[in-house]
Structure formats: C-alpha cells, structure tokens
Amino acid sequence: MNKQQLCDSFYNIDNVVTINIVMPQADWDTLRNAQPHGGYCIFSFTGDRYDWFNATSVEVSGTAFPTGGTHSFSSVGIKKRSFCGSFSTGKPALALNFSKFNAANESVIENLIGTKYITLNNSIQDPSFIRQTLGFELFRQAGLPYSRCNYVHVKVNGVPIGFYINIEPIKSRHIQHNFNNNDLGNVYEIEAGEDFTQLIMNADRISFEGLSNFADKKDLKLATQTLATAGVAGLASVIDVDQFVRYFAMEVLLKHWDGYTGNLNNTYIYNDVTAVANPATSDVNFKFIPWGLDQTLQPNHTFTLSPTSVLGSMVLNNNDLLIRLNTEIRSYANSIFDRDNYNNVMLPFIAKMQQILVTAGATNVANYIAVVRSQLKLVKSGAHQLIGEFPLSSCHLLDQATDECAHASHTERVDEHYEAYHVAPAGAQTDRWYIVQSHSEPAYKIVDSQYGTYLHASTTKFTNTGNLITYCFRFHPHDGNYFTVELVGSPDPRSVTGYFKIKSTRTGNYLNYSATDLTPLGRKRINQSATNATTLYLF
Numbered sequence: 001m002n003k004q005q006l007c008d009s010f011y012n013i014d015n016v017v018t019i020n021i022v023m024p025q026a027d028w029d030t031l032r033n034a035q036p037h038g039g040y041c042i043f044s045f046t047g048d049r050y051d052w053f054n055a056t057s058v059e060v061s062g063t064a065f066p067t068g069g070t071h072s073f074s075s076v077g078i079k080k081r082s083f084c085g086s087f088s089t090g091k092p093a094l095a096l097n098f099s100k101f102n103a104a105n106e107s108v109i110e111n112l113i114g115t116k117y118i119t120l121n122n123s124i125q126d127p128s129f130i131r132q133t134l135g136f137e138l139f140r141q142a143g144l145p146y147s148r149c150n151y152v153h154v155k156v157n158g159v160p161i162g163f164y165i166n167i168e169p170i171k172s173r174h175i176q177h178n179f180n181n182n183d184l185g186n187v188y189e190i191e192a193g194e195d196f197t198q199l200i201m202n203a204d205r206i207s208f209e210g211l212s213n214f215a216d217k218k219d220l221k222l223a224t225q226t227l228a229t230a231g232v233a234g235l236a237s238v239i240d241v242d243q244f245v246r247y248f249a250m251e252v253l254l255k256h257w258d259g260y261t262g263n264l265n266n267t268y269i270y271n272d273v274t275a276v277a278n279p280a281t282s283d284v285n286f287k288f289i290p291w292g293l294d295q296t297l298q299p300n301h302t303f304t305l306s307p308t309s310v311l312g313s314m315v316l317n318n319n320d321l322l323i324r325l326n327t328e329i330r331s332y333a334n335s336i337f338d339r340d341n342y343n344n345v346m347l348p349f350i351a352k353m354q355q356i357l358v359t360a361g362a363t364n365v366a367n368y369i370a371v372v373r374s375q376l377k378l379v380k381s382g383a384h385q386l387i388g389e390f391p392l393s394s395c396h397l398l399d400q401a402t403d404e405c406a407h408a409s410h411t412e413r414v415d416e417h418y419e420a421y422h423v424a425p426a427g428a429q430t431d432r433w434y435i436v437q438s439h440s441e442p443a444y445k446i447v448d449s450q451y452g453t454y455l456h457a458s459t460t461k462f463t464n465t466g467n468l469i470t471y472c473f474r475f476h477p478h479d480g481n482y483f484t485v486e487l488v489g490s491p492d493p494r495s496v497t498g499y500f501k502i503k504s505t506r507t508g509n510y511l512n513y514s515a516t517d518l519t520p521l522g523r524k525r526i527n528q529s530a531t532n533a534t535t536l537y538l539f
Contacts, residue, residue: 006114011148075102128368135293212275249328266292297375303382333383381537382498394432394449408448421523457504467527
C-alpha cells in the first residue's frame with residue numbers, strides 16, 4: 001500500500017488504536033503538569049507553548065491495523081498540546097513525532113501507518129466523543145478538506161490514562177490527501193483573534209506551519225495587503241472564493257462558533273500553489289482547513305452568519321457573494337443534511353461510533369450522543385431559516401419536545417374534511433407537508449404531500465375540550481388556509497435557532513400539538529391555542 005492507503009487503514013473508524021508511551025515517570029509528570037509558555041489562554045504568544053520530551057519508546061497497535069501485533073519505536077518525541085479549553089494535567093492532549101529524536105524511525109513508521117506524526121485529542125470539551133469524528137465526516141461529504149480520525153486508548157508506562165481521538169494533523173500527508181497530492185505550498189494556523197489584518201501581520205501572530213522553506217510569510221502578507229487595498233475586488237486574486245464560501249456555509253451549519261468565521265480560531269489556511277521566494281498575486285490562492293470541531297452542534301448556540309472575520313464580512317456585505325453563500329447553504333441543507341442522508345448514512349455512522357465507544361469502555365456517552373444526534377437533525381431547519389425560505393420538497397413538521405410530526409388523516413372525517421393530528425413519524429407521505437408561499441399575501445399554505453389537503457384553522461368547529469379545531473381542508477382558496485411563521489429565539493435573521501411557531505392569519509391562534517385533546521379514534525389532535533404554541537422545526 002502507498003502512504004495514503006496506509007493512513008486510510010490506520011485512521012479507519014473501525015480501527016481502535018492503542019498507544020503505550022514509555023518514559024521516565026518524572027518526565028511524564030513534568031510534561032502533564034506543564035503550563036503553557038506565554039501563559040494560559042494567551043493566544044498572542046508566538047513561540048512553542050510546550051517543550052518536547054524524549055520518550056524511551058512508543059508502542060503502536062490496533063484492532064485491525066497495523067497488522068502484526070504491537071510495533072515498538074525507541075526515542076520518540078512527545079509534547080503536550082492542551083491549551084485553553086482543552087487544558088488538562090490528568091489527561092493532556094498530546095503530539096507525537098517519531099523522528100524528532102531518532103531519524104531512523106521515520107521510514108519505518110511511515111511504511112507502517114503512513115505518517116510519522118500522531119495527534120491525540122483528549123475530547124475534554126466534548127463528552128460525547130463524536131463531534132470531531134462526525135464533523136470531519138460532514139466536511140468530507142461537503143467536498144471540503146478534512147482530517148481522517150478514529151479512536152485510541154492511551155497508556156503511559158502501561159497505565160491507561162484515557163480514551164482519546166486520533167486526529168490526522170495538518171502535515172504533509174494531510175495536505176497531499178486533500179489538495180490533489182500537492183504539498184508544495186505554505187500552511188498557516190489561525191488561532192483566536194487572528195485574521196487577514198495589518199495589525200495581526202505587524203504583530204507576527206499567525207504561525208507558519210510549513211511546508212516550504214519560505215517561512216517569511218510573504219504570501220500571507222501579500223494576501224492581507226491585497227484585501228486591505230482592493231477589498232472584494234481583490235478577493236479572488238488571493239483567496240479561493242468558491243472554496244471559502246462553501247467553508248463558510250459548513251461552519252455556519254455545524255454551529256462552529258469557535259472556528260474562523262465565528263471566532264477567528266481553530267483554522268488552518270493553505271496556499272495551494274508552489275511556494276516561491278517573492279510571490280505575486282498569481283502565487284497566492286488560500287484555502288481553508290477545519291480544526292477543533294469539538295464545540296460544534298451545541299444546543300446553546302445558534303446558526304449564525306457572523307461578520308466577525310475579514311472574509312466573512314466581505315461575503316455578507318456583498319450581494320453577489322451573499323447569494324453564493326445562500327446557494328451553498330441551500331445545497332448542503334438539501335443533500336448532506338437532508339432527511340435521507342441523515343437516516344441512511346449519518347445515523348448508522350453515529351450508531352457505529354457509539355458502539356465502538358461503548359465496546360472500548362467509554363461510559364455515560366449515550367445521552368451526550370443523543371444531543372449531538374438531535375442537533376444534526378435540526379441543521380436543515382436552521383439552514384432554511386437563514387436563507388429565508390422553506391424547502392421545495394415536502395418535510396416533517398416536528399415538535400421540538402416530542403419529535404412527533406403533523407399527520408394528515410384520510411379516514412377520520414370532520415364533515416366532508418379530515419382530522420389533523422400528530423404522531424411519531426413513520427416515513428409515510430401523510431407525515432410530510434409542503435409549505436408554500438402565498439402569491440397574494442405574506443403568508444403560507446401548508447399542504448399535505450399525500451392527499452393535497454390544506455391545513456385549515458376553523459372559526460366555528462370546536463374539539464371536545466373546547467379548543468378551536470385545525471383540520472385538513474379539501475378545498476382552496478380559503479382564508480382559513482393561511483398561516484404565518486414566527487421564528488423562535490431569533491431577533492436577528494442572521495442568527496437563528498431552527499425553531500418556529502405557526503399562527504393562523506384567520507384566527508390569530510397558534511398550532512398546538514395537544515397531548516389530551518383526542519380524535520374519536522384516540523389520536524392526539526393539532527388544535528388552536530392563543531397561548532400554547534408548539535415549537536416546531538422542519539425535517
């Protein structure tokens with residue numbers, strides 16, 4: 001196998017790796033207890049935050065790969081990576097460089113697993129252990145750069161110190177894998193507060209991470225100067241605009257608040273050309289690489305189009321670029337975040353990760369994973385809110401609290417019409433609805449996919465609990481068939497929750513998924529209420 005194939009096998013999600021680090025206990029205690037040079041959470045510090053140590057040996061094995069049992073390497077470089085939110089003295093994040101102190105290791109380890117670098121993330125900020133593996137898989141499906149990753153048991157001197165995530169670092173092998181086998185350009189890391197600004201350039205904040213011998217950052221400085229002087233007109237001369245717009249869309253949809261567009265953090269940029277000593281704009285073409293996805297898909301964050309970054313602000317304040325961003329958001333919402341991909345691809349992937357974690361001994365992950373799963377399901381709704389439209393395809397109208405959906409009956413009659421109630425979705429067309437913008441007023445018609453009947457708010461028919469009824473009306477037009485949509489928790493249209501309430505334009509009442517108001521056959525009705533509005537999301 002070539003080195004990329006070796007990496008594919010090493011990082012395969014089904015391969016649970018074991019790393020046993022052997023080193024003097026005093027050295028390990030010094031390493032794990034180390035405080036970062038420059039200070040805790042001080043991002044302006046530009047040197048190495050931690051010192052390298054020389055581990056006596058590192059043993060590598062996996063449940064499926066590498067084959068041949070345990071492989072041992074002597075004199076391996078190891079350093080702490082924990083910083084700010086991931087800081088830990090008990091379970092520090094770690095970086096291994098097998099040739100740091102022993103050049104002979106390089107060819108052996110690369111011929112074994114494809115890379116001489118191993119990066120171990122402690123997942124301190126993500127008790128589900130799946131946000132990073134899931135996030136990188138979604139970036140992969142979006143056609144954007146991603147890190148291969150899986151899970152690893154870490155031991156020090158034979159003593160387990162925890163379960164980690166084994167993430168492919170942004171080194172030559174990663175760049176070759178994501179950029180058409182080209183690793184001749186320069187990589188830079190963007191951390192909190194860093195951006196394409198002259199202030200940051202003057203402070204020499206953004207770190208050069210290789211790969212060429214030109215470490216003077218001339219290409220980065222030229223990009224910054226071009227953006228400052230030419231603005232949007234110069235954007236395409238130094239930035240791969242199509243790639244950035246797609247990257248922006250994915251950061252937003254994953255709620256990656258701690259990434260480049262949200263927080264000027266957790267990002268690598270790669271100048272995808274062959275580096276030269278004195279670059280012109282023709283030698284600059286920056287692309288974005290995600291990192292630090294452990295804070296994605298959090299329920300306490302919104303889907304936000306943030307103008308925080310230089311490039312994000314340019315996109316949001318330029319009509320043509322904003323249209324392109326909305327197009328990418330729509331495309332992702334209706335592909336990788338759509339119902340079919342969620343049910344058929346992503347749910348099995350999440351289930352596989354959960355099984356791996358449980359089998360490996362991770363405890364108390366089920367509830368945390370359930371939160372991530374529900375947040376992933378919410379993305380489609382948040383995406384369509386951001387672009388101010390409903391999908392053209394039919395969708396479920398799901399209750400935030402119960403995950404039950406609106407259902408159009410064709411058996412229970414309301415005079416010549418039919419009941420509307422809510423059930424656990426079973427995939428039937430009767431559970432799906434088209435939300436159609438009215439041509440005559442700022443309101444929507446809600447039409448069931450199976451029979452073409454219209455959700456209707458009555459002013460004269462009451463349920464047996466005294467509530468006005470909502471039912472499936474056979475005819476159109478009728479003023480009782482129009483509804484408005486109120487976004488929940490979203491005073492700013494560029495920062496949405498994905499949730500909404502539906503109100504009748506005729507009665508002023510909200511749709512309410514009642515638990516006690518039952519149809520004659522015992523189904524839970526959707527009635528109307530002036531105060532009890534069911535919080536919904538679409539899927």
